[in-house]
Amino acid sequence: MKRIINTVSTALASVGAVAVILLMLHVCADVVARNVFVVAIPGTSDIVARYYMIALTFLPLALTEQKLEMISVDLVNSVLPNVFQKLLLRAVALISVGVYGVLGYLTWLTAIKSFHAGTFIMVENTRIFVWPTYFMLPLAFAAAGFICLMRCICAVPGHQNLHKA
Numbered sequence: 001m002k003r004i005i006n007t008v009s010t011a012l013a014s015v016g017a018v019a020v021i022l023l024m025l026h027v028c029a030d031v032v033a034r035n036v037f038v039v040a041i042p043g044t045s046d047i048v049a050r051y052y053m054i055a056l057t058f059l060p061l062a063l064t065e066q067k068l069e070m071i072s073v074d075l076v077n078s079v080l081p082n083v084f085q086k087l088l089l090r091a092v093a094l095i096s097v098g099v100y101g102v103l104g105y106l107t108w109l110t111a112i113k114s115f116h117a118g119t120f121i122m123v124e125n126t127r128i129f130v131w132p133t134y135f136m137l138p139l140a141f142a143a144a145g146f147i148c149l150m151r152c153i154c155a156v157p158g159h160q161n162l163h164k165a
Helices: 003-035 044-058 060-067 084-118 131-153
Strands: 120-123 128-130
Touching: 003 044, 003 131, 044 120, 044 128, 044 131, 060 131, 084 131, 128 131
Parallel strands: none
Antiparallel strands: 120 128
């Protein structure tokens, strides 16, 4: 199970990393084209906003959850006994499962609607289909929620055994 979690979260984060590289190459090509050839690459800002930014923002979410690198404030937690710290960690993970579950479900419904509608944007009389990007959100939320669920189920003091293969 740990190997599957590692593989999925790393694969999603890798797609996010590739999106960063593609974003940089695309924007640099657009800047060069504007300054050298006085022609912009059509749809650059739309593709950046609709594809690259979604991928680089949400797909690494599972890896962030797995490595426990989410933003947290430990004002009270550090003074609590270990037993309460573990309970609090599991409670937060359980709440996260619920939040990711709701977000995943709602974004899945939106993705299905966009797929059936064939959602696209028009850029200089050209259709750019954007419905595939709607599926990135439920995928990211489902993966992050699954990792939080595993954190609730596993006996994990500090969660080291969840993110070690």
